[in-house]
Amino acid sequence: MTKSPATQSRGRHARPPSALAVRWNRLIGALRESRRRRLAAAGAVTAAVALVAAAAVLALPGGSGSGPRAAVAAGTAASPSPHEKIETAGDPDEITDAVPYFATKDPDKKVVEHVTDVRRSGAFVRVYTDLGEDDENSKPALDLCKWTTQFLEDGGDDEPRVFVHGKSDDNGSVVLANKQSDKDDCEVPETR
Incomplete structure (x- = not known):
């Protein structure tokens, strides 16, 4: 004291x-x-x-x-760069410049027409589509996964993590393709 x-x-x-x-x-x-x-x-x-x-x-x-x-x-x-950030009053997690980037990879718009939303969810980017549950590992799902990975790498992301979702009657958004590590090839393993 x-x-x-x-x-x-x-x-x-x-x-x-x-x-x-x-x-x-x-x-x-x-x-x-x-x-x-x-x-x-x-x-x-x-x-x-x-x-x-x-x-x-x-x-x-x-x-x-x-x-x-x-x-x-x-x-x-001049048209904006696909990676240029566009200031909007919308959702901050929404990635608005991804779909125009996909359109450059898909001039016939056969794959891009299935995209309904692209958004960031933590460290992941989720691509929501109107594809069905049976389209797991389909060409459009795998293309979207690979294009999103390339989009993120072009934007400076060293470890891109991507999920491509489709609609399901009973399960919400089912995963059709994903890239969870650098060694992953976007294909979803058989779970049945």
Whole structure:
């Protein structure tokens, strides 16, 4: 046990703070509150100035408003890369740029037409299709698994993990093809 006096009151039977300590704490609290209010006001003014400046730039004749429209009308606008992230207000787990990538691999759209959704689920990417339960290890399921693996590797994923799902009457989404390790070839082993 130390013999130094306590710096703060402890317990419910402790001595109340002195009048000087109470005044000092109130002064410090008021200064902090004042500083917080000034920072909030400065932030609001800065945001208002930025909005006015942006509106003024867009209102200028020949500004940035006509450039992209003219390029689209002329047909010279660049198409987005398949791996370019598209900001949407939708589901953050949905991978919207996968289907256009699949379309580059399947120009006849015989496989891509079966895809209903592509989304990330933790470390895995799940490709949902309208294929049936009997399409396990079918060519479309295996192609989608391989294309998704290539899509992820092109995007910088060192260990792509893919599941291709089909519809089942009694079991929800059945796995038609998957890649769970680097040695896996997308085929699902017989489970019957």
